[in-house]
Amino acid sequence: MLSKLLLRTSSSKPKQLKKIHALVLTSGLSVKNSLLTQLIENLILASDMCYARKVFDEMHKPRIFLWNTLFKGYVKNQLPFESFTLYKKMRDLDVRPDEFTYPYVVKAISQLGDLSCGSSLHANVVKNGFDCLGIVATELVMMYMKFGELSSAEVLFESMQGKDLVAWNAFIAACVQTGNSGLALDYYRKMCADDDDDVRFDSFTVVSMLSACGQLGCLEIGKEIYDRARREGIDCNVIVENARLDMYLKCGSTEAARVLFEEMRERNVVSWSTMIVGYAMNGDSEEALVLFATMQNEGVRPNYVTFLGVLSACSHAGLVKEGKRCFDLMARSNDKSLQPRKEHYACMVDLLGRSGLLEEAYEFIKEMPLEPDAGIWGALLGACAVHRGVELGKKVADLLVETAPDIGAYQVLLSNIYAAAGKWDCVDKVRSEMRKLGTRKVAAYSSVEFDGKIHFFNRGDRSHPESKAVYEKLEEILKKIRDMGYVPETCSVFHDVEVEEKESSLSHHSEKLAIAFGLVNGRAEQPIRVMKNLRTCDDCHIFAKFVSRLTSRDIIMRDKNRFHHFRNGVCSCREFW
DNA sequence: GTAGGGTTAG
Known part of the structure; x- marks a missing residue:
């Protein structure tokens, strides 16, 4: 009778659940424990972890399944500390965890963000012999990645025997999410070449790799990976296409993104936001705002990321009034999830400033x-x-x-x-x-993709195998553009040194080396794409304008904040950056 | 009965 009542009691009725609890406790039934288990499950569904734990603590020798249920609830409700104390209790009471316990507990400790807890938990996993389980090992790898312990994660991942597709994907995704996209690319290639594990990649892999290529700015490698996925019959759903859209935009290829967006059979709010954010980054603020209007006309509800894109579009174009209007739109919205967050305030400060x-x-x-x-x-x-x-x-x-x-x-x-x-x-x-x-x-660097590889340059770098040709090209260009009227903008070297010294320090900035490399190696009809980890300086900006005019080559430069598209002596940013 | 992977921002 009580059991039926519990089954019928929906999780949204916590008061009723408490009444049932009292009834169960006073009933003296032999099935008390199974009723309490059902009750705890209902309480967890209602997100009342506190009461669930209270019922649990009063139980006599709960089965391991119930421990696991509670751990699961803590992960779901993001209560890692409670999970940690429950785990300690488990050890104090000498309750043996089973194969399902650790995936939850490790995830909780990841959420907790405490490395020393994580390490001792890892030792416990080994002691209990669960480290050879793929799922547990994958969670441990993810935990170390989240803690920024890349080498521990890598060692553990490498030591895993017979890694399956999910393990590979999890690791590759974590590499991308922690900004180690170059490593993700290495592991993707290892995965494809791996004979031992015999795994084939799937759409999850493709999404992570397209995202990695976007971060790295390697358009050609990204296209190749996508084409291969199509050839191998991998289902390219809307998430894959969104990732491809993002890659195009992060590589400065707005036209390719526009075409893809038009062609996409299915679009969701992420597709629209990706386009708006991407347009903003590329300096096409008007397109971003037009798209924002279209999206609303089509009845797609913007989310907070969409607004970040819209505000950043206004910021890059100096559209103060429009930015304020959009910000008010958010602040006045009835939708709680659309209330301006700190990032939106930062965008507004950026816009005004x-x-x-x-x-x-x-x-x-x-x-x-x-x-x-x-x-x-x-x-x-x-x-x-x-x-x-x-x-x-x-x-x-x-x-x-x-x-x-x-x-x-x-x-x-x-x-x-x-x-x-x-x-x-x-x-x-x-x-x-x-x-x-x-x-x-942070040391500044620039990179250029060529021939399936990404070529990196630091300031004054001579470590690249082709650096002799690069420096010769750079000297040749500097000479030619000086004749065209280029004067080094020495104000952008922030050292109190002599002019000549400033000039030589300037002339070997990483983006200049990267552009010179692009001129030496790239195909004449293709733009030179330079990716920089920090913001570019005034002088390199002027330099790129001159070079685009001198060589009739388009130069696309992505810095930490935005894109500069140089064509025939003019930059798309119209000097506003 | 329970467990691991993906897209937009920062």
């Missing part, structure tokens, strides 16, 4: 209902760097160093603000502080 409205941006931050984070202050600091707002920049940088002292990028920005204002004593002060704190700027 980029347009030179530094004070308004500052006021905007002071009035926002959420606690501003480093990203938001960072956006304002970036704007101060562009518009030479020395005083405000100093104020913001002080705030930032308080809240995020380990982020060297902000200190670099501040020192750049001082440098641009000629305040070399202040520059020195910031730099020495950075040395004291051990903060360092």
Whole structure:
């Protein structure tokens, strides 16, 4: 009778569940435990983990299945700490975990984000002999990846015997998600060549690889992987096509993306958002806004990422009014999930700041209902760097160093603000502080894809096998464009050094080397695609414009924030970046 | 009866 009642009681009726609990406890039935199990399952469905645990704790010797059910509930409800304490209790009571326990517990510890807990859990897994189970091992690999322990993850993954497709896919996806797309590409090739494990790739693999190629900016490799997937009859669903769309846009191929988007049989909100974000990144703000309007006309509901794209489109085009309108649209929306988040506030600060409205941006931050984070202050600091707002920049940088002292990028920005204002004593002060704190700027690099490989260049780099030809080409071009009127923009070297020294430091910036490499190797009718990990400097921007005119080659350059499409001496960003 | 993998932003 009670059992039937439990089955009928929907999970959305917690009060009734509690009444049933009291009835079960007073009943003295022999089937008490099985009823309580059913009750706990219902409570978990209702997301009442607290009450579920209470019922569980009062039970006499619950079966391992019930322990697992509780672990599962904690993972689902993102309560890793509770999961951790339950696991400790399990060990204290000498309850032996079974093969289903660890997948949940390892996932919980991943959510907890504590490496030492993770390592001791790993040791426990080994002790109990579950480390040879593929599913458990995969979860452990994912855990180490999430903790940023790439080498531990790699060692563990390599040691797995008879890895199946899911294990491979999980590892490759984690590589991409942690920004190790080059490694993902290596493992994809290993997977395809692997004789021992005999796995064939599937649509999950393709999605991760297209995403990796987008990150790396290697369009040709991405196309090849997609074509191969088609040839092998892999189902290319909307997720695969979205990933392909994103790859085109991240490689600066907006036209290919547009064609694909038009052709897609099925589109979802991610497809639209990908296009809008991609257009914004490529500087095609108008297209982004047109698409946003079309999407709404077609009845597709935008989500918070869509709005990030729209706001960033406004920001890149200096459309302050339109940006404000869109932000208000969100703030006034009845949809709770569309309320502006910190990222949207950061976008607005960027929009105002980029347009030179530094004070308004500052006021905007002071009035926002959420606690501003480093990203938001960072956006304002970036704007101060562009518009030479020395005083405000100093104020913001002080705030930032308080809240995020380990982020060297902000200190670099501040020192750049001082440098641009000629305040070399202040520059020195910031730099020495950075040395004291051990903060360092990330080294800049640029890359170009050619012949199935990605070629990397650092500033002044001579390690590339073709560097002799690259430097010769660079000298040749510099000479020619000087005749056309190119003057090195030495202000963008933020060191207090002599002009000549500045020039030579400038002329070997990584993007110049990458462009020269593209000129040496690429096909004349194809654009040179350069991907840079940081933002580009004024001088390299001017350089690229001259080179595009001199050589009649299109140069597509992706920096940390956006694209620059150079054609015949003009850049798509119209100097607004 | 229960377990591992994918797309948009940062």
